[in-house]
Amino acid sequence: MQGSNYHRQALMRGAALPLLMLSATPAFAQDASAGNSDPRAAQQPLGNDVVVTATRRPQTLLDVPLSVAVVSGDALDKMGVRQFNDLQSGIPNLQIDQTNGNFVINMRGLGSGGGNLAFEQSVGFFVDGVYSGRSRSLQTAMMDVQRVEVVRGPQGALFGKNTDAGAISVITAAPTRDFQGRVSAGYEAVNNGWNAEGYLSGPITDTLSARLSVQGGHAGGYMYNRATKQDDNGNNYLGIRGQLLFEPMKGMSAKLKVEYGKNDYKGNNLAFNGLGTSAIANTIRAASAPYGGVPEYPSFVRVADSTYGRGFSRTETLGVTLTTNTDLGGGVQLTTIGGYQHIKANTETDIDNSPLTLIDNLHIERTTQISQEARLSGSIGKLSLIAGLQYYYAQSHIVQNVFWNFSPALRGPSVLPFDQKSESISPFLAANMELLPGLTIDGSVRYSDETKQARMQMLPGGPASFRPYDIRAKRHEKLWDYSGKISYKFSRLGQVYVSYATGSKGGGFVANDTQLGNTGKYQFDPERAKSWEAGVKLRGEHGVYDLNLAVFSTNFDNLQVSSFNGTSFVTGNAAKVRSRGIEVEGNVRPVSFLSFGGNVAYLDAKYRSYNGPCIYNQTCPLGYSDLSGYRLTRAPKWKWSAYGQVDAPLSGDLDFTARGSVNYTGLTNYQDTQNPATMMPAYTTVDARIGITNKAHGWDVAVVGRNLTNKVSWSQAFGVPFVGGATAVFVNPSRTVTFQVSKNF
Template sequence: MSVKQSSSFRSILSTTSLVAAFLGPVAFANAQQAGDEVLEEIVTTATQRQQTVQDVPIAVSAFGADELQRAGVTDLRDLTNIAPSLFLTSSQSEVAGAVARIRGIGTTGDNSGLESAVAVFIDGVYRNRTNNALTELGAVERIEVLRGPQGTLFGRNASAGLISITTKQPTYEFEGYGEISYGNYDAVRIGAGLSGPLVENKLAARIDGVYFERDGFIEDKVTGEDYNDRDRFLIRGQLLADPSEDLSLRLIFDYSEREENCCAAVVIVPSAVSNAMIGVLGAQFGSGALPGEDPFDRRSATSEGRGFQQDAEEWGLSLQADWSTSIGELTSITAFRNWKSWRSQDIDYTSLDIAFRDEDGFVQEFETFSQEIRLNGQWGKLDWLVGAYFADEDLAFDDAIRFGRDFTAFADLLVDLADGIPGNGLTAGGAPWPGYNALAALVSGGAIPVAFPEGFGVVQDMFRQNSENWALFTHNIYALSETVDLSVGLRYTEERKTVDARVVTNNPTCLALVQAAGLGAIPASLTTLPCAPFWSPLLDVEGSDKRKEERLTGTVALNFTVTDNLSTYGSYSRGYKGGGFNLDRAGMIQGAPDPSQLQFEEEVVDSFELGAKYRSSDRKLVVNTALFYSDFSDFQLNAFNGTSFVVVNLPKAETYGVEIESQWLPIAYLSLAGGLTYAKTEYGSDFAGPEFAPPSPGNPLGGAFWQLPGNTLTNAPRWSITGSATWQQPIGDGFELLVHLDGRYTSKVNTGSDLDLEKEQDGVFLLNGRIGVGEIDGRWQVELWGRNLLDKDYIQVAFDGPLQGSGTRANTIAPNTQVYNAFLAEPRTYGITLRGRF
């Protein structure tokens, strides 16, 4: 089913005056006289130097605190409303399944062994995975989105780009703020902060905190619970010390928690066969809500006692030292971070208890120490920078997927279904499927256990990984003339990873079936479901492996200042994302498992870019453009095929296109902004291997990923367009009116990792807005706000219903029996915010 829930582009143009704006972020400074407003120059650290967006030969969007507040950005997900090249989704868990993409490129799935292609830095400290940063941001000074590989200065895992977040630091003037919001779904968000001096001009402190709670928008029609809720908080404390004019120290401690029920999936394409099976078994066991309803009624079916509890706890400590020496500016950032998550899960997403993760059945923990040192100085026409980086990361990952109480009956009925076994409750009867009588005889004779007891399956999958990353880097800007700058950067990286694996399963039925199939007593296809990788004892192993990789990456760019208002640039960059270990039992070979089979290779990208940046003399108009082409080799893919997650290196993927960003102050009080990204993102067409084989008479389903070669990557829109309009006008005596609208159009995408047509999502236009009034100096404000004001329904990620239909890869199941599930995006939300500061 193609989910059609969007307006056409023509209707977008008629819906809002956003078309008058064209492309990107905007911030403007209010002047005392109407018409004196100018565009604010937001600082970027894209080159690890303090420069403006217009001065760097890099495609970067930078958003200041005021613009972020107007757009309602409180976490990374909100940033997509105003950053057109950024696309962020989450699937089965927000603590393990979030994916960020830039220009259509990202790392799919929730496998902890794969690192993100879009790196996230907060106050200069790398966050291990995208989901580690999906919490409240607190008080933010600015956010930068750098597009294209950024590995020269920011290190590993920025092959598609990065997001850099800079929080507000302590001040030497006493100040504070507080805000409270209330919205539908009983949403309550409270934020507050306090900053001021402890020792005049020598020591200052700051503390910020956020608490956010909201009911879920998915109702369980079996248990009555609601899912996809919010319950999280953040606290951040800082000290800023300036013992001398040459030395500044910034110490940051943060702690955050999440205790939420997420993420439930709905059925977008039901199967009459699966519905009938659920109905038959439901009548037998007293459950069995059928999924045949509109998915956007936002109702799911979950078996009693199995939910989607997810908890996460994170804390970190960092110290940044900036020291002005006689040869240059020395910066040191020392950090330690700990992140841990737990979650339970109804694996099959049905009201039958087929498979589950118990409470704390899925546990991840990261402990990371990092140290970076940079020295930056100037020698004549040369602005030079050298640095070193070290990170030591320990990752612990435990998982256990087990049989539910209905699995035995489900498996029995699935076998009976083959070719119409009499009395199965689903068909009128017919000749038994070949092999059925042989299987029945073995079961009745006691040769094969008749049941899959509840709680059997995986006893424990345990993976322990250590990663050590060393790097030396340099980035230099040389003024060839008054109008031409040459930038050259180079980075040498060495990474060592070790993994210890222990996989233990309790599933005697699988072993008996495999033995019977091996003797020819039954067809081998009957082992598919009971011996699925989820719980196959043929994958049991205990062992270790290690790998080492070295990589040289870099960049070269020419920046030409054409006039005082216009500059152009051209650049080449090589990026890199580390290889590693697939921390999933399915990565090994059944019957001959070995941890060495878990390895996958590093991903490398070569990227070319041409850009132009224009700013009018009156500082009321900015237009920036970029043409880009990025060629990825050994692209890392993590995809679900119905019974397991598969990790492979694909020979080639590429993305190319154009970006335009603009900011404009056409008249007093009005600011317009927007962004456009056209990105054609495709897999290569020359893939070899059985998983890419197209359907054939002998293989009617084809390989699991036969649709990938030559087609568009998952969740990679061809067009992304953002726009905003802000009206800020003084009213009365010392008051100000605010009216803000922002919108985003995203063209059609395929949300499935295997690109099944049923997983397509048509183009979507989302409109957000707020209207408010307050004192002109910002001392207090009252705002009404709404997100997804047009209440558009759309899916984030679609997938094969686990263990249902052709996803089992069994010859006994026809392709048209497959159930398709999806994770929905948020519906319309709205509320009121009261804000004050001093």
Template sequence: MSRSSLANARRASAWLAASATIALVTAPSAAAQDAPASETSSGVEDIVVTARKQAESLQDVPMSISAVSGEALESAGYTELNDIARLSGNVFFEAADRSKPQIYIRGVGTRSYDAGSDPSVGVFVDGVYLGRFGALDMDLLDVERVEVLRGPQGSLYGRNTIGGAISVVTRDPATSFSGRANGELGMSDIDGDWLYSLGASASGPIAGDGVRGSISATRRYRKGYQNDSVADVRGGSEDAWSTSGKLLFELGDATLRLAADYSHLDGPPLILVPNQLGGAANNPGALAPGFVTPAEPANPYRPATDAADQAIIKETYGGSAQLNVPFGDVELTSITAYRRLNLDERDDLDGTTLPFQVYLADESGKQFSQELRLSYDSDSFKLLAGAFYSNENVDRTETITFGPASLLTVLAGPTPLVWDFGVGLKSKSYALFGQAVWNPTDRLSLTVGARYSWDEKDVLFDTRTTVPVGISNYRQAAARKWNSFDPSVSLSYDLADDVMAYASYTSGYKSGAFQFIATSAAVAQQVAEPEEVDSYELGLRSTLFDRRLRLNIAAFSMDYTNLQQLRLVDVGGGVTRVLIGNAGDSRIRGFEAEGRAVFDDSWSLDFSYGYLDAKFKTYVFNTLLDFSGNRMQRAPKHTLSLGLNFATDTGIGELTSRIGYSYRSKIFFEADNNIVDRESSEDGLGLWDASINLKNGPWTFGLWGRNLTDERYRRQVLNSTGNAQRGIWAEPRTFGLRVAVDFGGK
């Protein structure tokens, strides 16, 4: 029996035992649940979510979940999906650029961005899974709300996610005609950096009440906050536009939603700033005679590189059809989707004015998915059963060009010398999933779920080089298949009308990963094993003090096997190799508390706190490097978010404001925790944001500010062990003015 089969058998036994144990304690009770407390104008509002594929109150969901409305994100000045990390505990969402997002929930994520790996945190838009890394960090366009689910998700979603899920729900077309036009103008503390955006949307009936439609478009531009005068490029620059549309058909009792979107993004380019580690590593690699590394930039926001035309151009588009057909108490849901991603990238890899290395990437990906669900709903029993299929084809080539400053040009010649790492992926995923919810009493609820996944990946490596050292020309095919059974069980009990406690067990799985820069056919055959996790959680969801306080808390423990890790390894001669491998065992424990306090009709406070103890239990990288006991990357021990809100009616309109503070403690970018790669960490970071809006009739005028104390910090670092480090720096203090006008009804 294979290792995965043994793991599946072990999980099946644990699941059956847990289900049997819980069944013994679910004897019917005579206690009846009273009617829920009514809403008050000054109390906390009820939040409706669809995380469990049904509309229900956030407080009734027995899992750790956060939700924020699109309107709240917009009024706070947040326009990108990565901004959600400023509002959610134990969530890390940073990006080296808009094609390499790094999303971690409870310390689980991936720094990979290649064709052969899968995201650990899934991003879904209206139920459609976005498989490519380059498509995950998106603009928030016509969004109803964003839901963040922590921990493995498999029994409810078509595509399994081992670390968590971010579900973006867009607005449905309105029942009466409405529209909005908006504009924005801003600037940062960096000379010459300014931005603007324009947007418009319209929604309403098209053919009576049976056909409704909506369309939105936005244009965004930013000059850029890193002024590279030598290469005539600015980091942080952006020139983008996006559009989306939706049609909703009422077909008797059935409903059909057709959605399509397109976006084109030029920038921001990936500007790398060298860190010479106090002079200990002053070269980007082995230099040719006669070349000397320039001094490290005194100001990382004024770098100097030599490669012209540095840019990232990304095009994403797709469409989906969602059909809901009720048959009495049973409803059929079908979601069919097609996605495309085209990406071109050019970076100065050494980050200096030396003609040393230029990096290019070219990616083309397409994805088809089909999800079918059947759901049954009665007073005491709910059942959901589903099937999922996806087919993904990706072609990606990483190219490194060596210039005359590289020692390789002297040793090998001629110039230019080129490495081409081509990877072609064909991936198929199948799954059966479902869950049942039984309410033996008005207060007690038992949920049992399961998922069986099959994954197939076929990869063709096509590596070509004009450099006769380090790597060789080869073509190598590789294929793997994996499967996993992943159960879940939870028990919840209403301790009072507005207080619910729950306990849950969930297992998760992520398919194996291939190398994306393989220097030889032997390296290409080194496939990272699938990840596996067993997650345990205890939680309490409560609305207290006459609905003046919503307080949700959760404690969790996760045991991870084969966490996939990417690391750059120095192989000598100034050459670095990228390897994807597995950490043996990891342990993650933590705590979360979040909610909202309403003080009076004007003042309220949103809060979120996360504590995380995430460590590698066993991670022997090689005979010389043992990372066991180290803290996991991008897993801050503390995260905190506070938002003080104020609202009042004035003589000239309704005034609303928010002051927000988000904090994360120290993070490590590498598993060695600074032992091998020095300064691969970022100290604790606190960011202040603020916004104020005045609404007068159809007009809204706003002012927002991000990073008000002008913290200068690195979003990411790139290590080439033994050589100078390169960093990617974040947005400085930025302000903006906004104006919007609404027309028609709501």
């Protein structure tokens, strides 16, 4: 292996060995109450007494009749989680992939994929109650977080927009009435990265509190490029968040939050997974020979260069949120949440992934969204009610420039502008009643009225085989979502429940498709989900153990999909899809200083009816293949993790902490063509942490290792256009070992 990364990796194997010996999914520590944002507070591993707001009401995990996973901010910090996709390793049936700055989220095998740049996710993402319509905004969410709630299954009635596969809710740490702060810094020794972050929180006056959070750093590049002698896909990042909490009187508060984030990736993380034997493939081999040859299978090495310069992905986000809570008397509470978000993104990708300048893609995006929600909550006897109204508006301008440099027939840029406006309004109602001691029913309903209008273009000047087009279109949809649950708490430490829920996501338009002028297929229909779930939740006396079990079956009609056909991504609807499976989560604390546990998920997610892309290496006279019975993309059959954690006193004020995890992901397909080159084999990763804490003085030193076995995996796979038989993948990060120190005050 060559390059600076390789020398550093060799030096760090010795440091990684003790972490490997301890590894046995991280114990996701949880806050004992929703209001506790002090990272100095005592933390416990996964426990059913943690308070969540997944049902719009504060409930413990033991009481909420849903399949919910919660990760505290303290646990995120201890395991060095700064990227959103690192969440998935300890949460059953959650798949998060990052591809060129965008995130693709699948839950229980269901999601929208990343092929259409205008796709909204089927798993809704919320930060402090504000829905984020573009996945790029996920890059700045993991700073000074109180907790993350992952709610599996359709949540359309409660959460609203685009949650037909599930919802992820990030709750950031709020201003406090007492003065507190924290600073931390870390050095990542394998890829030469660093990070620094901190916060200050406390009162300004008797009625006004503030919190300032800052995060910055550099994630070192982990893909050594032999052509440029650089480490590609490094990221410089910065996040700043300021909050003011105004409490003029008891029962009234207003919180203003302003947040800015920036991510700047330099170089791409593309690698080949088979190059093929075409004439162009042989040309790439010849051009790569002076650099030691082209790596034809995924590794942390690439050989790529382009006259358009080094690839990059830059994203800037600006968000403003205003949340108010007012006690109207008589047990009635008024909550309002207003949000503004602006995203600016530019991405350049060397698609051919070679020293030649054959295909380059420049993607430009500007998106602005505004949302407002108001809801009333209260009780009438044993009946609890929530009624609300949600408004959402978004405007996007996306331009894709594809630079072709093959033959004269395949030369010149394809310029594809896409403009869309989306507006929706949705009233909702939720009710909860205890019929008998321990026996409770829940119900909710939401009506959504959504309008979208778009202009899709491909300007003249590209390859002759791509017909220019200019299409204007409008959609108007009215959708209903509802849910019902019945739960029985047979003891103070046990509950069973059964639920039925529906969810929907509106239709939309195809963005930046070079083939649209030939196919004329420029829009797709709404998708709808219907899901049954049953579960049991148990907790031992004094929290000795926790056990959660859920079984589910979800049917999707018109699942929105995007599959690569060899030239471009084709967007449409899969007529019928079924996802069913089992999720088990548990942990045991036999003694005060030791805990261990894990989770396992089995998933059977298949197409029931879908005329999709032509299957790899099969004749396709009709231009499509019947994919009924085939597994969905990003839906591994098995996924499990196991962890062990030790928190033991050393002497005086010193405590020793160690935790390790083993995370397994089964065979995962990334394209419906069933091409073996787009199927990622099953793999296992190992993470670990060793630290010493001084509680009296508030400091902590630790070594954190992620992917300690340096396993190669990827987050997307596609055929390289016009390079017959070649497949490219986006490679996930390599091993990291971080030395970090923190101080609370």
